[in-house]
Amino acid sequence: MFSKYYYCLIVLFVSMLTNSVIADSNRAYSIVSNWPDVPKNFSMGQATGVAVDSHNHVFIFHRASREWIEPFPVKKISEHTVLMFDGATGELKNSWGGGLFIMPHGLSVDKENNVWVTDVGSQQIHKLSHEGELILSIGEAGVFGNDKTHFALPSDLSILEDGSVYVSDGYDNTRVIKFDSTGTFKMQWGVPGDQPGEFDLPHGISASNNRIYVADRGNSRVQVFDNKGTYISEWNAKQVGRPYGVAVSNNEQVFIIDGGDQPDNTRSRVVILDADGNVLDSFSAEDESDKKNLGHDIALGMDGAVYVVDAWARSVRKYTIAK
Numbered sequence: 001m002f003s004k005y006y007y008c009l010i011v012l013f014v015s016m017l018t019n020s021v022i023a024d025s026n027r028a029y030s031i032v033s034n035w036p037d038v039p040k041n042f043s044m045g046q047a048t049g050v051a052v053d054s055h056n057h058v059f060i061f062h063r064a065s066r067e068w069i070e071p072f073p074v075k076k077i078s079e080h081t082v083l084m085f086d087g088a089t090g091e092l093k094n095s096w097g098g099g100l101f102i103m104p105h106g107l108s109v110d111k112e113n114n115v116w117v118t119d120v121g122s123q124q125i126h127k128l129s130h131e132g133e134l135i136l137s138i139g140e141a142g143v144f145g146n147d148k149t150h151f152a153l154p155s156d157l158s159i160l161e162d163g164s165v166y167v168s169d170g171y172d173n174t175r176v177i178k179f180d181s182t183g184t185f186k187m188q189w190g191v192p193g194d195q196p197g198e199f200d201l202p203h204g205i206s207a208s209n210n211r212i213y214v215a216d217r218g219n220s221r222v223q224v225f226d227n228k229g230t231y232i233s234e235w236n237a238k239q240v241g242r243p244y245g246v247a248v249s250n251n252e253q254v255f256i257i258d259g260g261d262q263p264d265n266t267r268s269r270v271v272i273l274d275a276d277g278n279v280l281d282s283f284s285a286e287d288e289s290d291k292k293n294l295g296h297d298i299a300l301g302m303d304g305a306v307y308v309v310d311a312w313a314r315s316v317r318k319y320t321i322a323k
């Protein structure tokens with residue numbers, strides 16, 4: 001009895017200590033001040049997409065002088081909408097995308113450092129070179145649809161090692177659709193609803209290690225599938241809040257950006273989970289100077305840095321583990 005009693009005390013103590021560390025772990029990440037180093041004559045618009053390439057370049061998709069407005073304009077944004085920062089220094093190294101997009105949304109980078117984007121204004125996704133040359137477009141410009149060659153407000157995309165593409169065709173079609181590297185349709189899944197495998201605005205997507213993570217924003221959950229679309233599990237609002245974007249690290253930790261509830265209870269909060277959905281950490285990506293926040297997308301650098309874009313704060317912020 002004596003040994004069993006003390007064994008129970010030890011287990012309880014370790015459990016309390018572990019929970020305390022997790023509760024206080026938001027101190028582990030801190031913002032990198034003066035990053036990025038934005039030129040004085042430059043003003044960032046609503047920032048909606050972020051990704052990091054193999055050279056540690058941080059790509060940002062933003063709307064420049066345009067804001068989300070419905071119905072969408074027909075005219076394309078004249079200013080540059082894709083920004084490329086040096087991940088280490090924050091220096092703006094390049095910008096392009098003027099005259100190409102109507103309403104920027106999601107952005108991803110493939111292993112060859114090509115930049116892929118979704119334009120909810122044109123109902124298309126585009127593959128562009130590292131320097132902004134258009135390589136491939138999927139979808140018919142200005143035409144809504146839910147078949148193999150049309151989208152309805154595609155929100156995000158993720159590129160596999162073989163060049164195939166998973167798209168969260170999100171606002172209207174509530175589905176995930178897969179194309180090969182040439183843009184040929186391969187498969188799709190998802191219908192409106194709140195049951196396993198159903199969606200209510202699949203807003204962000206990330207593919208890693210034969211798993212597909214979908215930020216099912218309207219249902220306040222992340223759904224996990226295998227690469228054939230078979231449902232595995234889901235993480236609910238208690239774990240992930242209202243997920244807008246998702247990124248997966250090399251060691252299979254899953255980073256969620258929780259944007260909160262529109263229109264009045266938005267936020268920008270990062271939640272970190274293991275592959276089984278256990279919450280490891282969380283921290284605020286807000287600044288006291290922000291008038292309003294809407295954490296919209298998240299990306300990871302090869303050095304472990306976390307990048308968050310905030311549409312309402314019109315910002316990209318870099319966080320690293322405090323030493």
